[in-house]
Amino acid sequence: MNYAQLLLPDFSLIACGWLLCRxxxxxxxxxxxxxxxxxxxxxxxxxxxxxxxxxxxxxxxxHLLAAGIGIGLAGIGLAYALPHMPGLRRHIDRRDHAASAQVAFRFNSFICLAVAERLAGAEGLLVIAVLIGVCVPLMNVAAVWPMARHGGSGFLAQLVRNPLIVATGSGLVLNLAGVQLPGWMQPTLGRLGAASLALGLLAAGAGMQFGALSRGKLLGMSVLAIRHLVLPLVAWGLCRGLGLHGAQAAVLMAFSAVPTASSAYVLAARMGYNGAYVAALVTLSTLLGMASLPFALSLPR
Structure with a gap:
């Protein structure tokens, strides 16, 4: 599988946004x-x-759900712990950490879907759909919490008002309740989703300022190391411990190593944080995915 070719569209859209804005x-x-x-x-x-x-x-x-939730909780716990680790606490800006912690554990759903389909066809798509359905609400809540807490606003109030949380929560409730959307709605919703991906990546490029990384190099390296090195190792351990094989194991390993969510930038910027810093991390994460995906899939299972 050519991972550079798979990730090129995302990287190209980020670059286009940067050029258009400047x-x-x-x-x-x-x-x-x-x-x-x-x-x-x-x-x-x-x-x-x-x-x-x-x-x-x-x-x-x-078992698959336990592994997916385990990966999410590991990423969230490690990201939250960074300001409290010896040797790091004095070099991490708490406000930048609140905005960028999400980079360590969130994932790009569209890249997940593309990789899963190439790895295991229809079975792979079913596996990744299960992971997305359960992990997106967990990780979106975890992304909002440090920014709401650091900003002094009520966490529950932020959750109720946050459109990403409302959308994922309501979607999960309807899914578990067995509610099916009418067929005539599917094309419209699909096209709106595709537009969100393209515009989100363009906006991330427009907001990107690599100079913003100069004051937060250690923080940036830490969240990216969690996303692209530590979580694949956690996934490998969970695969072995829970006895996952075949499509489930392959898709879970890919899930642990894909680039971070492109919406991380939009969330940070809309909540009043350093969007330029997060946009630069999203770009670097997209590039690092070209190395972390083959690394994760090469681990013995």
Whole structure:
């Protein structure tokens, strides 16, 4: 599998956004409005649709779900612990950490879907749908919590008002309740989801400032190391410990190593944090995925 070719579209869209913002009339005034559209409408539609469209059988996939949740909790715990680790605490800006912790554990759903289909066809898509349906709500809540806490706003109030949390939570409830969306809605929701991905990546490129990394190099290296090195090793241990094989094991390993979610930038920017810093991390994560995916899939299972 050519991972560079698989990740090239995401990287190209980020680069296009950067060029458009800096060298055309489509400056920050335009991209601020694009970010609002993506955050309040397009991304919620994407998340809701991706969760609802694939029924989750909790009983048949109990070990897989345990592994996916285990990976998520490991990433969340390690990311949250960074400011408290000896040798790191004095070099980490707490506000930048609140915005960038999500980079360590969130994942790019579209890349997950593409890799799963290439690895195991229809069975792979079913496996990744289960992981997305259960892990997206967990990781979105974990992404919002440090920013709400650091910003002094009520966590529950932020959850109720956050469109990504509302979309993922309602999607999971409908999925578990067995509610199916009408067929005539599927094409519209699918196209809105595709638009959210493209515009989200363009907005991330428009907001990107690599100079923002200069004051947070250690933090950036830490969250990216968790995302692209530690979590694949955690997934490998869980595969062996829970006895996962075949498509489930292959897709879980890929799930642990894909680049971080492109919506990480939009979430940080809309909540008033250093979006430029997070956008640069999203770009670096996309590049690192070209190495972490083959590394994760090469581990013996």
């Amino acid at each position: 060298y055309t009339a489509l400056d920050r005034r335009v991209w601020d409005q694009v970010e609002s559209l993506v955050y309040y409408f397009l991304f919620p539609v994407l998340l809701f649709h991706s969760i609802v469209k694939s029924p989750i059988d909790l009983g048949a996939a109990s």
